[in-house]
Amino acid sequence: xxKNDFLTPKAMANRMKAKxxxxxxxxxxxxxxxxxxxxxxxxxxMSESHQRQMQVFGQNPHRVVEGYSEEFETTFxxxxxxxxxxxxxxxxxxxxxxxxDRHHVHMxxxxxxxxxxxxxxxxxxxxxxxEETPKGWFITYIDRDSETLFKERLKNKRVKSDLAExxxxxxxxxxxxxxxxxxxxxxxxxxxxxxxxxxxxLMLKSGGVKVGxxxxxxxxxVVVTTGESSKRVFEDEEDEREEKRKRSGGGGGGGxxxxxxxxxxxxxxxxxxxxxxxxxxxxLCQGIIVKVMSKALxxxxxxxxxxxxxxxxxxxxxxxxxxxxxxxxxxxQEELETVLPQIxxxxxxxNGAYRGSNAKLLGVDTEKFCAKVxxxxxxxEGRVIKSIEYEDIxxxx
Numbered sequence: 001x002x003k004n005d006f007l008t009p010k011a012m013a014n015r016m017k018a019k020x021x022x023x024x025x026x027x028x029x030x031x032x033x034x035x036x037x038x039x040x041x042x043x044x045x046m047s048e049s050h051q052r053q054m055q056v057f058g059q060n061p062h063r064v065v066e067g068y069s070e071e072f073e074t075t076f077x078x079x080x081x082x083x084x085x086x087x088x089x090x091x092x093x094x095x096x097x098x099x100x101d102r103h104h105v106h107m108x109x110x111x112x113x114x115x116x117x118x119x120x121x122x123x124x125x126x127x128x129x130x131e132e133t134p135k136g137w138f139i140t141y142i143d144r145d146s147e148t149l150f151k152e153r154l155k156n157k158r159v160k161s162d163l164a165e166x167x168x169x170x171x172x173x174x175x176x177x178x179x180x181x182x183x184x185x186x187x188x189x190x191x192x193x194x195x196x197x198x199x200x201x202l203m204l205k206s207g208g209v210k211v212g213x214x215x216x217x218x219x220x221x222v223v224v225t226t227g228e229s230s231k232r233v234f235e236d237e238e239d240e241r242e243e244k245r246k247r248s249g250g251g252g253g254g255g256x257x258x259x260x261x262x263x264x265x266x267x268x269x270x271x272x273x274x275x276x277x278x279x280x281x282x283x284l285c286q287g288i289i290v291k292v293m294s295k296a297l298x299x300x301x302x303x304x305x306x307x308x309x310x311x312x313x314x315x316x317x318x319x320x321x322x323x324x325x326x327x328x329x330x331x332x333q334e335e336l337e338t339v340l341p342q343i344x345x346x347x348x349x350x351n352g353a354y355r356g357s358n359a360k361l362l363g364v365d366t367e368k369f370c371a372k373v374x375x376x377x378x379x380x381e382g383r384v385i386k387s388i389e390y391e392d393i394x395x396x397x
Contacts, residue, residue, distance in 0.1 A: 029068065029109035030057055069110040076118075077127060080141040086317050086330040088129075091119045091137040131328075140328070143313075155315070166277070170379050173270050180262050274353035282315040283350040284333050288394040290320065294335035302329065306339060308397045338394040340364065340371065347373060347393040354380060358396065 005011060026035040028044060030053040035041040044050055057064050079098055095115055098104060112118040119137045123130030129140040284290075288309050292302050307320035310328070318336065320329045341347060341361055349357045357380065359373035370387040 027106050027108070028053075029106055030054065030064075032103070065109070065111055068105050069112070072105040072107065072110045073118075073122075075105065077141070080128070080139070081143075085141055085143065086313060088131075088138055088140045088328055088330065090135070091115060091139050094139070140330075151314070162277075166274075169273065173266070177263065177266055180266060184262055271353050278353055278355035279351060280355070282333060283338075283391070283394075284309060284312045284316070284318045284336070285348065285350055285356075286310065286312060287397050288348050288350065289323075289339045289397050290318070290394065291337040291339055292320065292322075292329070292331060292335065293337050294331060296335075297329070297331075301325075302327075338391055340390065340393070341395040346376070346396045348396050349373070349375075349388070349392060350394050351392045352388065354385065359385070359393070361393075 026038065026041040027033070028035070028041075028050065031044070031050055033044060035044055076094070076098055080094060083097065084094060092115070107113075107115070107118070110118075112121065116137065119128075119130055119139060122128040122139065126142065127144075128142055131138045131140075286309055289306055290309060291304060291306050293304065295303060297303055302322065305322055305324060307322040307329070309318045310321050311319040313319065313330065316333050317330055318333065320331055320336075321327070322329065338350070343361055343363060345361050347359050347361050349355055349359055354375060358376045360376055361371060361373055362384070363372040365371065365387070368387065370389050371393060373385050373388055373393060375381055375383045375385070
């Protein structure tokens, strides 16, 4: 066995000394050799193998440096994508994780002299979101993978189709309500037809002239006649009023109750359908204020702190801008909690039948953990929801 063979004590001692990270200035990237001190590095530079490698480097130095730079950047971004894909993290932390591998591409062989220059390059090229803070440089990985873009497009298509189906169902429900009203309240339609017929008969009998006066946008028709014809008009009007009173007082009560019960049933069916359609496993949306409940972030002072959802990633992860520190975090919805405003404040319905609607908070029932809200805008404007769970509403920013 030779003096410096693999299993000799000398070789084992050299490997033990070389274990772990050593000084960067004594590393030769072309030969991929780490020296322990300045004298060793000097001896290596004078060796024949190093001289051959430097001749190769001298033939095309730009191409070699570009190759090492590209490899360094690719490996660094791969680490970001695997370990810190959805988080904002200090650049030094990622770099320390990167250089843990002894055989990584060292920065002194790339076109960037310092880590700061490399981080600025990532920000300029749009590969990472870069922020300079008093604590140092922070970076956030920007996901531009083809799979992610394809998923986002599919998600946008699904959202558009869901909205189109909702609008279609709302129109159908409106038509059903109108039909129900016409079915259970035929007196209104008959009264309009009778009025038109009587007006025409009066005009033929009296020979009067219709004069239209527009007051407040409405048109009121007055018949200008004299003598017996005017008496007949007023007598007919009184008869009509008496008939209406008899209908409303006599047999109208049962019809009103039937009509109300039918409309209530339609409303309940409509809410059940919307509840089945709009009840999702995810509830995060832009523009709401949430509370961070992650105990893992307690050391950094974010536990039970409030922030605004600026962006939603893959439906379940939100980019939260903290209200106090203005820091941006990526947190899963399981570690977030909805926030309620004061009574009279605006909320967003984030789940359930009326998902996506803005509403006004009217009251809170602390025993049943539910609230009373009134929808502000949209098709259901003015509708009051008497009991909606805390988890289904959230304060608007």
